[in-house]
Amino acid sequence: MKFTLVKLTTMKGVRDHINKMRDLKTRLxxxxxEKPESFLVHFILNTLTPLxxxxxxxxxxxxxxxxxDELLTICD
Incomplete structure (x- = not known):
């Protein structure tokens, strides 16, 4: 499944990355x-680079x- 393969690999922006993951959540x-929101936030954080x-x-x-949504706000 594409969802588990997504990583933040470019410096396009963490906001775009989080939105991409949110879109994948909608497709799922x-x-x-269904995955709990807390799971998805944790999963998103794990896809971020060591930076x-x-x-x-x-x-x-x-x-x-x-x-x-809070994660998006905090990342701005």
């Missing part, structure tokens, strides 16, 4: 494959878990 929903290592650590130490 269309074929009745975002400190950002991932911040997420993992933060008590509240983010939605995809």
């Amino acid at each position: 929903r269309a074929i009745e494959v 975002y290592g400190s950002f991932k650590i911040f997420y993992n130490t933060h008590k509240d878990k983010w939605t995809i």
Whole structure:
């Protein structure tokens, strides 16, 4: 499945990458494959390059878990 192969490989922008992953989530929903939002946020973070290592650590130490929209806002 394409979803598991997506990685942020260019510096086009993390925002575009997150939106691409959101679009894939919509396609999965269309074929009745539902994943919790928290899983998708965690999955998106794992597809980021090592450049975002400190950002991932911040997420993992933060008590509240983010939605995809919050992740987009924080990445701006």
